[in-house]
Amino acid sequence: MFQSGTEWIRADFHLHTKADKEFSYSGEEDRFVSDYVEKLKRENIKLGVITNHNKFDLSEYRGLKRKARKENITILPGVELSVKEGANGIHCLIVFKDEDWINGKSETINQFLDEVFKGIENRENENTRCNKDLAGTIETLDSYNKDYFILMAHVEQKSGFLKECNGGLIESLSKQTWFKDKVLGFQKGRTRDKMNQLEEWMGYKLPFIEGSDCKTIEQIGKGKESYIKIGDGSFDSVILALKDHQNRTSLSQKEYNHGYIKSVELIGGKMHSQKINLSPELNSLIGIRGSGKSSIIEAIRYNLNMLPSTADEEYKTDVVKNLLESGGQVIIELQDNHGKNYKIKRILGEVPHILNEDGEEIGVTINSILQTPLYFGQKDLSYMKNGFELDLLSKLVGRKTKSFQGDLINKNDQLGKQISELFQLKDKVETLPDLRGNLRDVKHKIKIFEEKGLSEKLSKQVNFQKDERNIKNVYELVDKFKVELENLLTSNNLRDLNELSDQESSEVPELFVKLSKEVSSVVAVKKELQDIIGKIDSSSKQVKEYLEEIRGIISSLEEEFAEIKREIDIPNLNPDDFAKLKVNEDKLKKEIDQVTKQExxxxxxxxxxxxxLDDRNQLLLREFQVYKDEIEKINTNQNSLELSIEFKGNKKSFQDDLKQSFKGSKINQNTYQSISEAHSDFAALIVDVLLEESKVTSNLVTEAQLSKVKEIIKENYNELLKLRTPNKIEIKYHGKPIAKHSIGQRASALVLFILSQKDNNLIMIDQPEDDLDNQVIYNEIIRKVKERKPEVQFIFATHNANIPVLGDSEQVIAVSYDEKQISTETGSVDNKDIQTKIVDIMEGGQEAFNKRTQIYNLWKNE
Known part of the structure; x- marks a missing residue:
């Protein structure tokens, strides 16, 4: 038991045995203890209190305890005492601390019973009252200077606290210090109105627990169940749980519905063959500075493939290497939200491998098993560069905004292509004057040929050449169209559609028959496409024949053309140039016409x-809304922090990117600030320069600077579009911006911020107390940890006792280092050995335990 620290176990606080006059047992005498413990085991009762009427049998108790211990069942000694209060007396379940009241073969419990029943006969009868009232009974018990606590038995029934006492008496008793100190719970509270009335009279809450009040072995475990969370099979662990009853007692079985790490095993290195079992709730790695706490945290982080923050990345990587050493391996066993178990193995320097319960690698991401695990290292809480608030929130909502990142990349690519198209068009439009000038020159040269009367003589050859070009152009376009259709025919979509044509449905078969017909109709288009391609191919071949035909004609006229050229004998005029000029004229006309249309x-x-650009902004706004919704949740979940968010509000980040991007433009800081205020981001700046003729920007920079800005935008617009102006998040702590608080208060606020999250299975924080404010730990952080830990696994590495002690750490891992090896010892904060280690090795250990008692009393009276 308790290998993973504190556990929820079933408890029965009201057990009778064969030693009780009211109990009936018909089995063999020497089988009673075995039969009794076997029934406890079958009922899954892990904690039982023997409370016979006004009687304690040491021999029987020792036999039951010894046998139960072998089955990992804790048995505590007690009595059901009838005190002299009310009309019929009040039955109290007194639970004694074994180590105080029993010493080997002797005990003091019967001495106490003899004292309170002095002069009273037949005390073993359940209705026989002792000669002390409740106050006198507690006074007598206290006189022994031994520890105990009291539970009020079957409070609504005869001889029950609520049944026998009126409101005035209950109000009077419950205000007494001795009552508050020793009465820790009520058994068998059944009526809600009566329980509310009881709380109203008392002014504070006590837990309701259950006990079978069995009179036979068969009745053990009957009735309603009661559960208690303890980390050690001891009286002290039980009493701590009852004092913290809001968190550690329950009338229904508790189950963990969140994913969590069950164990961490290390092979090789400084922790070779060591396995650490973890609780689903709060785990505290404790030890002096340099003991190896951070090494274990970093090993977990490394196994889960969680990237270290930029605050201390190189150091954290070295920590893992130093711990695991060459060939070292971390193996983590974990459970997901659905109770399925997995194992993650990672060798130093290799990728993680995720295995299912059958040991098969399943190829999923760690996030699909552990929902958005969070990790904060030693320096992360004090690392407060510009925009750290957004980085922090992004860790929490990253999973929800992941789809936006891909969409934004696509939208930036689309915008980049459109801007590229515009630049290309502008470049072409800028060539129009040159194209028109070239056309004038060509026409002038052609005119010389015409003036000499050569145009008519050479026009036949020129016209034939023009016709050849036109036919060739038709052939190339037809052939290109044919290739495009062939690509369509081999499309994956058509093939995939064909595979879907035989789908069936068990729910709507008739609908799927109709669907299959439509799919078949679409697939049938394939045959039509093949026919069309055949026709186009036929036409392509025919056009090619026309091309060959005209080339044959031209070839047959070559001698005629040559004769004409030989007849021309004009100085400085080459007849071959005329054909080239006419070709160039056609080309220039087409280019001018194309650019004019494009313009x-x-x-x-x-x-x-x-x-x-509007689509891009709408996408960013949807992402912004995700952050805004998360912020509203955080603001609602607690009162210490207040977050706000401004869309594209981090102008400091925008200014820094502007300075980096426009180096060499001689723009000064003030101008960069003006640009960042005038434009929301680079996209807006680019649009102003490209589409608005720099209407805004030209008023902010000189002509020379604007020219440089335009040049840089043209060369780098794709990269500039990727630079975002981040949303600006402001965190206020107790009404004041976090940046204006001390380092300790800032770190405390960030821990509270982290603890307020609802969508994370695992939160790991490494030594936050380096910066934390102790008062905040007492008043805010511990409460938030205790509130959140049933639904999220925490792993803290700490050398300050407040977190494990005040947070009632379910599992404490004491870490020590002796130069060659890191060693661990585990147990809950209830465990005596762990408590000793906390006091001996941790800062403020004893003070933390003292504070714990104060806090329990404070919470009890709230």
Whole structure:
């Protein structure tokens, strides 16, 4: 038991045995103890209190305890005492601390019973009252200077606290210090109105527990169940649980519905063959500075493939290497939200391998098993560069915004292509004057041929050559169209659609028959496409024949053309140049015509850019809303922190990117600030320069600076579009911006921020107390940890006692280092050995335990 620290176990606080006059047992005498413990085991009762009426049998108790211990069942000594209060007396379940009241073969419990029943006969009868009232009974018990506590038995029934006492008496008793100190719970509270009335009279809450009040072995475990969370099979562990009853007692079985790490095993290195079992709740790695706590945290982080923060990345990587050494391995066993078990293995320097319960590698991501695990190293809480608040929140909502990142990349690519198209168009439009000038030159040279009367003589050859070019162009376009259709025919979509044509449905078969027909109709288009391609191929071959035909004609006329050229004998005029000039004339006319038409599309491209920019902003706004929703949850979940968010509000980040991007432009800091205030981000700046003729930017920079800005944008627009102006998040702690608090208060606020999250299975924090404010630990952090730990696994590495002690750490891992090996010892904070280690090796250990008692009393009275 308790290998993973504190556990929820079933408890029966009201057990009778054969020693009780009211108990009936018909089995063999020497089988009673075995039969009794076997029944406890079958009922899954791990804690039982023997409470016979006004009687304690040491021999029987020792036999039951010894046998039960072998089955990992804890048995505590007690009595059901009837005190002189009310009309019929009150039955109290007094639970004694074994080590105080029993010493080997002797005990003091019967001495106490003799004292309170002095002069009273037949005390073993359940209705026989002792000669002390509740106050006198507690006074007598206290006179022995031994530890005990009291539970009020069957409070609504005869001889029950609520049944026998009126409101005035209950109010009076419950205000007494001795009552508050020693009465720790009520058994068998059944009526909600009566329980509320009881709490109202008392002014504070006590836990309701259960006990079978069995009169036979068969009745053990009957009735309602009761559960208690303890970390050690001892009286002290039980009493601690009852004092912290809000968190450690329950009338229903507790189950963990979140993913968590069950164990960490290390092979090789400084922790070779050591396995650490972890609790689903709060785990505290304790030890002096340099004992190896951070090494274990970093090994877990490394196994889970969680990247270290930029605050201390190189150091953390070295810590893992130093711990595991060459060939070292970390093996983590874990459970997901659905109770399925997995194992993650990672050798130093290799990738993690995730295995299912059958040992098969399943190839999923760690996030699919442990929902968004969070990790914060030693320096992360004090690392407060510009925009750290957004980085912190991004860790929490990263899973929800992941899809936006891919969409944003696509949108930036689309915007980049449109801007590229616009630049290309502008470049082409800028060539129009040159193209028109070249066309004038060509026409002038052609005119010389015409003036000499050579145009008519050479026109036949020129016209034939023009016709050849036109036919060739037709052939190339037809052939290209045929290739595109062939690509369509081999499309994956068509093949995939064909595979879906035989789908069936067990729920709507008739609908799927209709669906299959439509799929078949679409697939049938394939045959039509093949026919069309055949026709186009036939036409392509025919056009090719026409091309060959005209080339044959031209070839047959070559001698005629040559004769004409030989007849021309004009100085400085080469007849061959005329044909070239006519070809060039046609080419220039087409280019001018194409650019002129494209220039008309400039407005369309600009509209597309504006539309894409709006899509991009809408995408960023949707992402912004995710952050905003998360912030509203955080603000709702606690009162210490107040977060706000401003869309594209981190102008400091924008300014830094502007300075880096426009180096060499001679723009000063003030101007960068003006640009960042005038434009929301680089996309807005680029659009102003490209589409608005720099209407805004030209008023902020000189002409020379603007020219440089335009040049840099043209060369780097794709990269500039990737630079975002981050959303600005402000965190206020108790009404004051976090940056204006001390380091300790800032770190405390960030821990509270982390603890407020609802969507994380695992949160690991390495030594936060280096910066934490102790008062905040007492008043805020511990409460938040205790509130959250039933639904999230915490792993703290700490050398300050407040977190494990005040947080009632379910599992404490005491770490020590002797130069060659790191050793661990585990147990809950209830465990005496662990408590000793906390006091001996941790800062403020004893003070933390003292504070723990104060806090229990404080919470009890709230």
């Amino acid at each position: 008309e599309n400039k407005g369309v491209i600009e509209s597309q850019i504006r539309a894409t």
